[in-house]
Amino acid sequence: MASALPVDAIRTLSEQHPKPSNVHFQYGTAGFRTLGNILDSVMFRVGVLAALRSKRLDGKTIGVMITASHNPEQDNGVKLVDPRGEMLEAAWEVHATNLANAATTDAFVDALDAFVKTAKIDLSKPARVVYARDTRPSGPALIAALEHGFKAIGAEARNAGVTTTPVLHYLVKAINTKGTKEEYGVDSEEGYLQKLSTAFKKLVAGKPAIPPLVIDCANGVGAIVGEKLGAHLGDTLKLLLHNTAIDTAGALNHACGADFVKTSQRLPPSLASVLQPGQRGCSLDGDADRLIYYYLDDRGQFHMLDGDKIAALVAAFIVELTKSAGLEGEIQVGIVQTAYANGGSTKYLAERLPIKCVSTGVKHLHHAAEHYDIGVYFEANGHGTVLFSSDTTNKLSSHQPSTPAQSTALNHLINLTQLINQTVGDALSDMLLIEVVLAHKSYSGLEWDSLYVDLPNRLVKVVVPERNIFKTADAERRLTSPPGLQAKIDELVHRYEGGRSFVRPSGTEDVVRVYAEATVRSQADELAFRVAGLVYDEVGGDPAKRPAEFL
Numbered sequence: 407m408a409s410a411l412p413v414d415a416i417r418t419l420s421e422q423h424p425k426p427s428n429v430h431f432q433y434g435t436a437g438f439r440t441l442g443n444i445l446d447s448v449m450f451r452v453g454v455l456a457a458l459r460s461k462r463l464d465g466k467t468i469g470v471m472i473t474a475s476h477n478p479e480q481d482n483g484v485k486l487v488d489p490r491g492e493m494l495e496a497a498w499e500v501h502a503t504n505l506a507n508a509a510t511t512d513a514f515v516d517a518l519d520a521f522v523k524t525a526k527i528d529l530s531k532p533a534r535v536v537y538a539r540d541t542r543p544s545g546p547a548l549i550a551a552l553e554h555g556f557k558a559i560g561a562e563a564r565n566a567g568v569t570t571t572p573v574l575h576y577l578v579k580a581i582n583t584k585g586t587k588e589e590y591g592v593d594s595e596e597g598y599l600q601k602l603s604t605a606f607k608k609l610v611a612g613k614p615a616i617p618p619l620v621i622d623c624a625n626g627v628g629a630i631v632g633e634k635l636g637a638h639l640g641d642t643l644k645l646l647l648h649n650t651a652i653d654t655a656g657a658l659n660h661a662c663g664a665d666f667v668k669t670s671q672r673l674p675p676s677l678a679s680v681l682q683p684g685q686r687g688c689s690l691d692g693d694a695d696r697l698i699y700y701y702l703d704d705r706g707q708f709h710m711l712d713g714d715k716i717a718a719l720v721a722a723f724i725v726e727l728t729k730s731a732g733l734e735g736e737i738q739v740g741i742v743q744t745a746y747a748n749g750g751s752t753k754y755l756a757e758r759l760p761i762k763c764v765s766t767g768v769k770h771l772h773h774a775a776e777h778y779d780i781g782v783y784f785e786a787n788g789h790g791t792v793l794f795s796s797d798t799t800n801k802l803s804s805h806q807p808s809t810p811a812q813s814t815a816l817n818h819l820i821n822l823t824q825l826i827n828q829t830v831g832d833a834l835s836d837m838l839l840i841e842v843v844l845a846h847k848s849y850s851g852l853e854w855d856s857l858y859v860d861l862p863n864r865l866v867k868v869v870v871p872e873r874n875i876f877k878t879a880d881a882e883r884r885l886t887s888p889p890g891l892q893a894k895i896d897e898l899v900h901r902y903e904g905g906r907s908f909v910r911p912s913g914t915e916d917v918v919r920v921y922a923e924a925t926v927r928s929q930a931d932e933l934a935f936r937v938a939g940l941v942y943d944e945v946g947g948d949p950a951k952r953p954a955e956f957l
């Protein structure tokens with residue numbers, strides 16, 4: 407017999423976290439995300455929901471991460487992590503949205519009650535959660551609201567403190583596999599850093615000394631975890647941490663970080679006197695799950711190495727290792743991208759490997775990558791990882807190499823499975839992976855960059871009255887609504903050499919995004935601003951507020 411919801415405790419505590427009346431919350435691409443100061447009720451309710459998710463899954467530990475990633479400092483957000491360290495099952499996103507929008511405590515309790523029945527949640531099961539936050543100033547108050555949610559429903563909750571999003575994902579998997587034969591690692595941040603650095607040291611043993619690496623920590627939590635990682639790495643790889651001002655108001659993600667670099671396609675001004683020509687630098691985002699590399703050439707010109715370049719570098723290396731290990735034909739490496747992948751990268755990769763295009767958002771990439779023996783997925787913005795299927799992991803551990811060279815390659819592959827975060831993309835783990843490949847190939851940024859040439863591209867935001875009328879098909883590459891708009895975009899695109907453009911509603915911001923690329927820089931810009939203008943006018947944008955750059 408299932409026990410009942412502790413309705414009295416939920417009511418009492420819920421009254422302390424009333425829902426603001428004029429806001430509609432939505433569990434989107436990255437969980438709930440909006441201004442930090444309106445999220446109190448959402449946190450409380452997510453606390454209760456996380457516990458129910460755990461009960462539904464037989465008491466497995468669920469993760470809760472409070473962060474707004476690369477978004478401005480005043481924003482915050484929360485997302486749930488499922489037992490294997492993956493994003494919350496999509497079907498529950500709707501339940502999360504429903505519960506968050508119940509107008510009153512009574513409505514919330516009624517919604518909970520109905521939900522427990524329809525989702526067949528056995529309330530007698532234990533509820534276990536692990537939670538963490540990034541460095542945002544709104545974090546501590548939101549954690550307190552979340553903890554009230556845990557308390558209300560009686561969850562067993564473990565506080566993982568201030569850490570990165572990927573560390574939290576790792577912890578969830580490590581806790582849930584503890585003591586099993588799939589044990590993922592020691593269930594602590596320290597255990598994770600130990601695991602990564604041990605694998606890294608094995609992978610670069612015997613290689614020439616690696617020059618120090620400049621890291622822009624976006625003034626976020628990557629600064630804290632990056633410093634600890636640096637201590638583990640010692641002289642193997644010296645990390646030069648910059649933008650580490652986690653206590654300076656307004657500094658987080660401001661004119662720095664992976665998103666700044668990717669969108670503005672330039673060096674953070676704070677690194678202008680730091681990065682030397684030829685030296686490698688990289689930027690993390692506010693919760694350290696995105697990574698963008700770059701270098702300055704001899705003339706001091708900036709060159710960006712984004713998620714697409716990372717995918718190309720890493721996939722080629724893994725393919726080479728599988729061949730050298732004598733596993734050619736037995737292990738297939740595949741790539742997953744989104745429509746935002748640069749056309750140059752898609753062409754380069756499609757000529758070499760199986761490749762798939764999916765909708766924006768890590769959960770789509772992750773699931774598609776699981777269908778390959780080894781799936782490499784990166785969003786152009788630098789979020790991604792490499793997944794090894796369990797068949798592949800078994801093959802690697804049982805394969806009998808016939809030569810010393812095969813044995814070395816096989817060991818490298820096995821160590822890569824330890825170095826790479828299998829739950830979600832991690833900027834720090836990805837950074838070590840890239841450093842391994844560069845060391846093995848004796849590549850500088852220049853050689854890596856010349857794998858293929860990026861097509862000039864431009865990303866533009868369009869503010870429209872109603873973004874939900876924009877509907878897409880074909881992995882978001884075509885609009886099906888508003889009717890007729892896609893035909894007009896096609897007509898424009900045809901006029902540009904190497905032209906490609908698509909339009910989709912953002913899942914994290916109240917805007918529509920326009921992407922365009924073309925063979926020549928000025929043409930990519932022109933196409934993007936023409937399509938942006940078209941979109942703006944088509945859906946009745948206010949002519950008085952029409953951005954001047956739209957054509």
Ligand SMILES: CC(=O)N[C@H]1[C@@H](OP(=O)(O)O)O[C@H](CO)[C@@H](O)[C@@H]1O
Nearest residue numbers: 435436767768785787912913914915
């Ligand atoms: C063009 C772009 O970079 N879009 C980002 C952004 O999603 P939008 O749905 O485009 O707002 O945030 C997502 C979550 O971080 C990330 O997965 C995605 O790649």
Ligand SMILES: [Mg+2]
Nearest residue numbers: 475691693695
């Ligand atoms: Mg992030």
